[in-house]
Amino acid sequence: MSRLANRAEVIKLARFLSVKAGSLSYLHDLPSDAVATLRSAISDVLHDELREPLGLLAAVARWLPAWVSALCARSWFGAPMTARLASELPAWRVANIAKYLDTEFLADVAIDLDPRSAREVLHLLAAKKVMAISHVLLLRRDFVTLGRFVALLPDDVLQQVAVSIEDEGDLLQILFFIEARYRIDHIVRLIPTERMRRAVLLVCDESRRDLWPSLLALLTHAGYGLKCELGDLAAEQGERVLTAIIETVQAEDLWEDVLPVVVCLSPEVQKQVVNLAALQRPEVLQQIIKATSYRQLWSAILCLAEVMNSAGRDNLAEVMEQADDEFLAQAAYAALLRSQWHTLLDIVRRLTPARQQDCHEILAHYLPSLDSETATYLQGLLNEYGIKPRPSAPA
Template identity: 30%
Template structure:
């Protein structure tokens, strides 16, 4: 998930700086929280250090009727400069001017508005205006700007926008949402049929990164619902999802969703052709070792076909000493040896010996022996002097 959130933050910074994302590729290695903090600093630097001319224009705007101020904004300033001036006005005054402007012009201006002023403006705009802006932004494909706004919209406005935009818009905007804590509530406003259509849009448009982002940001109940809807897509679409995750190294975003599937859906995923390929299974094993997601991965392993289980065992047995030890430690900490031992049994003798020699395995083996010894001890003889109705 951090990979996806970082990617979204980098694209937002690129928009602010009017730069190609390739020039900001060095940010991809940083945690999403740090990249977001940097984006906020970039925004503050851009909007706090504006020419004094903007303040003079803002003061002059207060001296004329709103209709004239709107005309000046449209004819003389243009969308970018008008947005910068709006950021210098009192929110109520800016909202009054916006109501007098063509929606297309307002939508173009929104991309250049100080993100810190969005909430104050949205709260003062008529709902009809907000809805029309949202629909125009969706048609323009300006999902980054929509992502800044949606967290501040009322439920009524959100429902109206959701009814008027294409299903894939939900995924695009969810990927860029600035207030991810609101996403579960927003998705909850959709009818079940609409949510199913959104999940299908991920398959139809190969929007796997966007869908994984949204699914991992909503609450567990809706996450499980989205995971189940995705698992019921046809084999070709699910295979495309697995291969996209493999290509972009997104197992950390997918495996927690697979773990939420019911038995039937998990079995449908387990028999995918892509999960019978050595390179993909070896990649997922390495990812699980790196992330410690054994409790999310093992339920899928349990229902994999025999050939695939064998490949998983071989992949685990081929890990270098460091990763093999990391695997054992994670399994020990999560108390998953009962689920892992069947995989160890599928390894060749050399791999088995390496596992058995690991310190974490030795600790587990000793604990098991002690447990068996305690279980084998007979119950102590009752004390004939003690009343059985009384405790010891």
């Protein structure tokens, strides 16, 4: 589960229900998709309750001249009802009516418009009209509504909208609330690289700290290739930027989101990040261990430990000393799956003798289930790293 995606969905639900996001804090343990489904379900229930009057209004609107329907919408229906009525009309009809509505009113309609019924309408509207609506929403700082519709825009209109948004921080906030996260890679590639570089550098601007989670959300939701590109882009900015990102992740408790991102980085950048002093602090490693346990990121932690220097492994071992046996058992299983025994055992040998013996007992459980060649290899590694079984009690 992504904490950042959950945060965005809870904010969108709170906006939909006209309540403060803090009042929905009990939803923070749910997957983001579940919160989004809940919002859609509530919207459908409300729509169903109005289905009969909406059907009658839609039947009338189909026969009225477009300018008369627009007059009724602005003077009688109001923006919320117009938004619901739009889902009952053909897209071409909605687009014709929109020609007679001012952009301020259309921006009000967009707040309640269901994106599921808006794609074709947005493609039929003139680019100039879409740009004007986007400008109104941007002036209102309504990033939630912009995020819900930005992925539905045609590429040429999307590029024009992106160019009109001068502040990279605004771009990040719109992407934070994007409805279709699978489109993030495509949208980002439509934005010039220099603008993305400036967006990454916002993590060093203390005055814009509120934007840092939005930047991390972009890294989290990007595809594998884009994760590597953005990670390399961040690394190019130097240790100061990488340290700022680590400190932000730690302060926001977002290691559950960011650990999978670090694993996707190119080997050189991954090694650079893992061996930063900011990441090897005990309190940071404790949060990483906690996130590893919660999200079952055992393979990820071993991948990072594989490129960690000796001092970092010492610090990691010190934190793992306090971990329970279940954590050690899961780490051992991950090592078995990825054949990362050297990495795991090099850390285990740094534990106290008592904890080494605990680990030996855990690993000994695997030996009977392994083929003879693998079992012999593992036993040889245990001997090589000096990890011995617990002494037998005297008879």
